[in-house]
Amino acid sequence: MSNNEFLRPEAKIRVVIPNPSNDPVGSEKVFYTNFYKDHTDDSPEGSRLSLIKRARPLIETLEEGEWVLDVGAGRQILEKEYLQNYPAPKAKILTFDIADLKSEQLLAEDKENVFHIRGNGARLPFPDESISLAISNMAFDFMPKKARSELFRVTKPGASILFNLHHSSLVSTQNINSIEEHMRKLSRKIFMHGDRQTPKVTSLKKEHKMAGDILIHRDYLKKSKKLSDCEEQVRQTFQRFEIQKVALGQNINGTWWEVDMKKPLSTR
Numbered sequence: 004m005s006n007n008e009f010l011r012p013e014a015k016i017r018v019v020i021p022n023p024s025n026d027p028v029g030s031e032k033v034f035y036t037n038f039y040k041d042h043t044d045d046s047p048e049g050s051r052l053s054l055i056k057r058a059r060p061l062i063e064t065l066e067e068g069e070w071v072l073d074v075g076a077g078r079q080i081l082e083k084e085y086l087q088n089y090p091a092p093k094a095k096i097l098t099f100d101i102a103d104l105k106s107e108q109l110l111a112e113d114k115e116n117v118f119h120i121r122g123n124g125a126r127l128p129f130p131d132e133s134i135s136l137a138i139s140n141m142a143f144d145f146m147p148k149k150a151r152s153e154l155f156r157v158t159k160p161g162a163s164i165l166f167n168l169h170h171s172s173l174v175s176t177q178n179i180n181s182i183e184e185h186m187r188k189l190s191r192k193i194f195m196h197g198d199r200q201t202p203k204v205t206s207l208k209k210e211h212k213m214a215g216d217i218l219i220h221r222d223y224l225k226k227s228k229k230l231s232d233c234e235e236q237v238r239q240t241f242q243r244f245e246i247q248k249v250a251l252g253q254n255i256n257g258t259w260w261e262v263d264m265k266k267p268l269s270t271r
Protein backbone atom coordinates (compact mmCIF):
# COMPACT_ATOMS: atom_id res chain seq x y z
CA MET A 4 0.00 0.00 0.00
CA SER A 5 1.45 3.39 -0.93
CA ASN A 6 2.14 6.32 1.39
CA ASN A 7 -0.52 8.27 -0.51
CA GLU A 8 -3.14 5.78 0.44
CA PHE A 9 -1.97 6.01 4.02
CA LEU A 10 -2.61 9.73 3.91
CA ARG A 11 -6.27 9.28 2.99
CA PRO A 12 -8.50 11.16 5.46
CA GLU A 13 -10.20 7.93 6.57
CA ALA A 14 -6.80 6.65 7.69
CA LYS A 15 -7.46 8.97 10.68
CA ILE A 16 -3.82 9.70 11.42
CA ARG A 17 -1.90 12.61 9.99
CA VAL A 18 1.61 11.93 8.83
CA VAL A 19 4.28 14.46 8.04
CA ILE A 20 6.91 12.85 5.84
CA PRO A 21 10.30 13.95 7.23
CA ASN A 22 12.57 15.93 4.99
CA PRO A 23 15.69 13.73 4.57
CA SER A 24 17.95 16.79 4.26
CA ASN A 25 17.10 17.71 7.88
CA ASP A 26 17.90 14.24 9.08
CA PRO A 27 20.56 14.42 11.82
CA VAL A 28 21.51 10.78 11.35
CA GLY A 29 21.94 10.87 7.58
CA SER A 30 24.99 8.62 7.81
CA GLU A 31 22.92 5.98 9.61
CA LYS A 32 20.33 6.19 6.87
CA VAL A 33 23.05 5.44 4.32
CA PHE A 34 24.46 2.63 6.47
CA TYR A 35 21.13 0.83 6.87
CA THR A 36 20.02 1.46 3.28
CA ASN A 37 23.25 -0.11 2.02
CA PHE A 38 22.99 -2.94 4.52
CA TYR A 39 19.64 -3.97 3.07
CA LYS A 40 21.06 -3.71 -0.48
CA ASP A 41 23.81 -6.22 0.33
CA HIS A 42 22.14 -8.44 2.91
CA THR A 43 18.79 -9.90 3.73
CA ASP A 44 19.73 -10.73 7.29
CA ASP A 45 17.10 -9.16 9.52
CA SER A 46 17.15 -10.29 13.14
CA PRO A 47 17.34 -13.53 15.15
CA GLU A 48 14.22 -15.54 14.35
CA GLY A 49 13.82 -16.37 18.05
CA SER A 50 13.55 -12.69 18.95
CA ARG A 51 10.78 -12.17 16.38
CA LEU A 52 8.88 -15.25 17.53
CA SER A 53 9.06 -14.05 21.12
CA LEU A 54 7.86 -10.55 20.24
CA ILE A 55 4.99 -11.89 18.13
CA LYS A 56 3.96 -14.17 21.00
CA ARG A 57 3.89 -11.23 23.44
CA ALA A 58 2.22 -8.79 21.02
CA ARG A 59 -0.47 -11.03 19.54
CA PRO A 60 -2.92 -11.06 22.51
CA LEU A 61 -2.72 -7.26 22.63
CA ILE A 62 -3.03 -6.76 18.87
CA GLU A 63 -6.16 -8.93 18.91
CA THR A 64 -7.86 -6.65 21.44
CA LEU A 65 -7.34 -3.52 19.32
CA GLU A 66 -10.22 -2.06 17.37
CA GLU A 67 -10.52 -0.60 13.89
CA GLY A 68 -9.02 2.89 13.79
CA GLU A 69 -6.27 1.99 16.27
CA TRP A 70 -2.60 1.88 15.31
CA VAL A 71 0.27 -0.45 16.10
CA LEU A 72 3.67 1.15 15.50
CA ASP A 73 6.74 -0.99 14.76
CA VAL A 74 9.75 1.32 15.24
CA GLY A 75 12.84 0.25 13.30
CA ALA A 76 10.85 -2.43 11.47
CA GLY A 77 13.44 -3.02 8.72
CA ARG A 78 11.99 -5.05 5.84
CA GLN A 79 8.79 -5.89 7.78
CA ILE A 80 9.82 -9.48 8.33
CA LEU A 81 8.00 -9.58 11.68
CA GLU A 82 4.77 -8.32 10.08
CA LYS A 83 5.11 -10.85 7.27
CA GLU A 84 5.51 -13.67 9.79
CA TYR A 85 2.59 -12.37 11.87
CA LEU A 86 0.23 -12.18 8.89
CA GLN A 87 1.31 -15.59 7.62
CA ASN A 88 0.35 -17.19 10.90
CA TYR A 89 -2.53 -15.15 12.33
CA PRO A 90 -5.63 -13.37 11.03
CA ALA A 91 -5.16 -9.76 9.93
CA PRO A 92 -5.88 -7.51 12.92
CA LYS A 93 -8.65 -4.91 13.00
CA ALA A 94 -6.04 -2.30 13.90
CA LYS A 95 -3.60 -1.04 11.27
CA ILE A 96 0.12 -1.68 11.54
CA LEU A 97 2.53 1.11 10.76
CA THR A 98 6.14 0.13 10.15
CA PHE A 99 8.78 2.82 10.46
CA ASP A 100 12.47 2.65 9.56
CA ILE A 101 15.37 4.93 8.72
CA ALA A 102 16.57 2.81 5.77
CA ASP A 103 15.48 3.84 2.31
CA LEU A 104 13.69 0.65 1.36
CA LYS A 105 12.13 0.17 -2.05
CA SER A 106 8.60 -1.20 -2.04
CA GLU A 107 9.86 -4.47 -3.54
CA GLN A 108 12.15 -4.88 -0.51
CA LEU A 109 9.22 -4.61 1.89
CA LEU A 110 7.75 -7.98 2.75
CA ALA A 111 4.30 -7.08 4.04
CA GLU A 112 3.45 -3.67 2.59
CA ASP A 113 1.06 -5.02 0.00
CA LYS A 114 -1.10 -6.41 2.77
CA GLU A 115 -4.10 -4.20 3.31
CA ASN A 116 -3.28 -3.58 6.97
CA VAL A 117 0.37 -2.63 6.85
CA PHE A 118 1.75 0.81 5.96
CA HIS A 119 5.38 1.85 5.81
CA ILE A 120 6.97 5.23 6.46
CA ARG A 121 10.68 6.10 6.20
CA GLY A 122 12.09 8.31 8.90
CA ASN A 123 14.24 8.74 11.94
CA GLY A 124 13.00 7.41 15.28
CA ALA A 125 14.22 10.64 16.85
CA ARG A 126 11.46 12.53 15.03
CA LEU A 127 8.34 10.44 14.79
CA PRO A 128 5.95 12.09 12.32
CA PHE A 129 2.84 11.15 14.32
CA PRO A 130 0.48 13.14 16.52
CA ASP A 131 0.67 13.01 20.33
CA GLU A 132 -1.02 10.00 21.93
CA SER A 133 -1.99 8.38 18.62
CA ILE A 134 -0.44 4.92 18.97
CA SER A 135 -2.20 2.13 20.89
CA LEU A 136 0.67 -0.37 20.88
CA ALA A 137 4.36 0.13 20.07
CA ILE A 138 6.64 -2.76 19.21
CA SER A 139 10.27 -2.90 18.18
CA ASN A 140 12.56 -5.82 17.50
CA MET A 141 16.31 -5.29 17.84
CA ALA A 142 16.20 -1.68 16.67
CA PHE A 143 15.24 0.89 19.30
CA ASP A 144 18.65 0.79 21.00
CA PHE A 145 20.24 1.83 17.67
CA MET A 146 18.30 5.09 17.69
CA PRO A 147 19.31 8.44 19.18
CA LYS A 148 18.24 9.21 22.78
CA LYS A 149 15.54 11.54 21.50
CA ALA A 150 13.64 8.47 20.23
CA ARG A 151 12.61 7.75 23.84
CA SER A 152 10.79 11.04 24.35
CA GLU A 153 9.25 10.70 20.90
CA LEU A 154 7.97 7.25 21.83
CA PHE A 155 6.54 8.69 25.05
CA ARG A 156 4.86 11.49 23.14
CA VAL A 157 3.17 9.41 20.42
CA THR A 158 1.87 6.56 22.59
CA LYS A 159 -1.54 6.74 24.26
CA PRO A 160 -1.60 6.79 28.07
CA GLY A 161 -1.76 3.15 29.19
CA ALA A 162 -0.46 1.88 25.81
CA SER A 163 1.74 -1.21 25.89
CA ILE A 164 5.27 -1.05 24.55
CA LEU A 165 6.95 -4.35 23.77
CA PHE A 166 10.59 -4.16 22.78
CA ASN A 167 13.50 -6.48 22.17
CA LEU A 168 16.90 -4.83 22.48
CA HIS A 169 20.38 -6.06 21.71
CA HIS A 170 22.50 -7.47 24.47
CA SER A 171 26.01 -6.02 24.38
CA SER A 172 27.39 -9.36 23.14
CA LEU A 173 25.43 -8.73 19.87
CA VAL A 174 27.44 -11.19 17.74
CA SER A 175 27.93 -14.73 19.06
CA THR A 176 31.48 -15.63 20.19
CA GLN A 177 31.49 -18.42 17.60
CA ASN A 178 30.82 -15.90 14.80
CA ILE A 179 33.44 -13.47 16.07
CA ASN A 180 36.06 -16.26 16.28
CA SER A 181 35.29 -17.33 12.74
CA ILE A 182 35.52 -13.79 11.34
CA GLU A 183 38.74 -13.08 13.21
CA GLU A 184 40.28 -16.34 12.03
CA HIS A 185 39.36 -15.48 8.44
CA MET A 186 40.83 -11.99 8.77
CA ARG A 187 44.06 -13.42 10.23
CA LYS A 188 44.44 -15.79 7.25
CA LEU A 189 43.73 -12.97 4.85
CA SER A 190 46.24 -10.63 6.46
CA ARG A 191 48.95 -13.38 6.35
CA LYS A 192 48.25 -13.85 2.62
CA ILE A 193 48.46 -10.10 1.96
CA PHE A 194 51.68 -9.86 3.98
CA MET A 195 53.30 -12.75 2.01
CA HIS A 196 52.52 -10.91 -1.21
CA GLY A 197 54.28 -7.85 0.12
CA ASP A 198 51.14 -5.74 0.32
CA ARG A 199 51.02 -4.21 3.76
CA GLN A 200 47.62 -2.60 3.54
CA THR A 201 45.12 -3.72 6.18
CA PRO A 202 42.61 -6.18 4.78
CA LYS A 203 39.31 -4.47 4.19
CA VAL A 204 36.03 -6.09 5.08
CA THR A 205 35.06 -5.77 1.41
CA SER A 206 37.74 -8.30 0.47
CA LEU A 207 36.23 -10.98 2.68
CA LYS A 208 34.05 -13.87 1.50
CA LYS A 209 30.36 -12.97 1.28
CA GLU A 210 29.27 -14.72 4.48
CA HIS A 211 32.14 -13.13 6.39
CA LYS A 212 31.47 -9.73 4.87
CA MET A 213 28.06 -9.68 6.48
CA ALA A 214 29.42 -10.75 9.85
CA GLY A 215 32.28 -8.25 9.41
CA ASP A 216 29.82 -5.42 8.77
CA ILE A 217 27.96 -6.44 11.92
CA LEU A 218 31.21 -6.50 13.87
CA ILE A 219 32.16 -3.00 12.75
CA HIS A 220 28.68 -1.82 13.60
CA ARG A 221 28.88 -3.50 17.00
CA ASP A 222 32.09 -1.62 17.79
CA TYR A 223 30.40 1.65 16.81
CA LEU A 224 27.39 0.81 19.00
CA LYS A 225 29.63 -0.14 21.93
CA LYS A 226 31.66 3.05 21.61
CA SER A 227 28.52 5.16 21.50
CA LYS A 228 27.22 3.23 24.55
CA LYS A 229 24.04 2.11 22.83
CA LEU A 230 24.15 -1.52 23.99
CA SER A 231 23.05 -2.69 27.45
CA ASP A 232 24.75 -5.50 29.31
CA CYS A 233 22.82 -5.34 32.57
CA GLU A 234 19.16 -5.14 33.54
CA GLU A 235 19.67 -1.93 35.49
CA GLN A 236 20.89 -0.19 32.32
CA VAL A 237 17.76 -1.32 30.45
CA ARG A 238 15.51 -0.07 33.28
CA GLN A 239 17.38 3.23 33.35
CA THR A 240 16.80 3.72 29.60
CA PHE A 241 13.04 3.42 30.00
CA GLN A 242 12.59 5.06 33.39
CA ARG A 243 9.65 7.17 32.20
CA PHE A 244 7.64 4.03 31.44
CA GLU A 245 6.10 1.46 33.80
CA ILE A 246 8.32 -1.55 33.27
CA GLN A 247 6.47 -4.84 33.61
CA LYS A 248 9.15 -7.30 32.59
CA VAL A 249 12.83 -7.33 31.65
CA ALA A 250 14.14 -10.75 30.64
CA LEU A 251 17.07 -12.12 28.70
CA GLY A 252 16.19 -14.01 25.50
CA GLN A 253 18.78 -16.18 23.81
CA ASN A 254 19.36 -18.61 20.96
CA ILE A 255 22.35 -19.64 18.86
CA ASN A 256 22.05 -16.48 16.73
CA GLY A 257 22.23 -14.02 19.56
CA THR A 258 21.16 -12.66 22.91
CA TRP A 259 18.60 -9.96 23.45
CA TRP A 260 16.69 -8.11 26.14
CA GLU A 261 12.91 -8.48 26.26
CA VAL A 262 11.30 -5.41 27.74
CA ASP A 263 7.55 -5.17 28.27
CA MET A 264 6.25 -1.82 29.51
CA LYS A 265 3.33 0.58 29.56
CA LYS A 266 3.11 4.31 29.23
CA PRO A 267 1.71 5.47 32.59
CA LEU A 268 -1.99 6.38 32.55
CA SER A 269 -1.22 9.66 34.21
CA THR A 270 1.86 11.43 32.91
CA ARG A 271 1.93 14.34 35.36
Ligand SMILES: C[S@@+](CC[C@H](N)C(=O)[O-])C[C@H]1O[C@@H](n2cnc3c(N)ncnc32)[C@H](O)[C@@H]1O
Pocket residue numbers: 028031035036045046051074075076077078079080081099100101102122123124125139140141142143145146147
Ligand atom coordinates in the same frame (compact mmCIF):
# COMPACT_ATOMS: atom_id res chain seq x y z
C1 LIG B 1 18.71 -5.21 13.36
S1 LIG B 1 17.58 -4.32 12.34
C2 LIG B 1 16.03 -4.98 12.91
C3 LIG B 1 14.95 -4.84 11.88
C4 LIG B 1 13.58 -5.48 12.24
N1 LIG B 1 13.00 -4.86 13.43
C5 LIG B 1 13.67 -6.98 12.42
O1 LIG B 1 13.20 -7.48 13.44
O2 LIG B 1 14.20 -7.66 11.55
C6 LIG B 1 17.61 -2.67 13.06
C7 LIG B 1 16.75 -1.67 12.31
O3 LIG B 1 16.76 -0.42 12.99
C8 LIG B 1 16.67 0.60 12.01
N2 LIG B 1 17.12 1.88 12.60
C9 LIG B 1 18.34 2.16 13.11
N3 LIG B 1 18.40 3.46 13.52
C10 LIG B 1 17.18 3.99 13.28
C11 LIG B 1 16.60 5.30 13.49
N4 LIG B 1 17.31 6.30 14.03
N5 LIG B 1 15.31 5.48 13.13
C12 LIG B 1 14.58 4.48 12.57
N6 LIG B 1 15.07 3.23 12.33
C13 LIG B 1 16.35 2.98 12.69
C14 LIG B 1 17.59 0.08 10.91
O4 LIG B 1 17.39 0.70 9.67
C15 LIG B 1 17.27 -1.40 10.90
O5 LIG B 1 16.26 -1.70 9.98
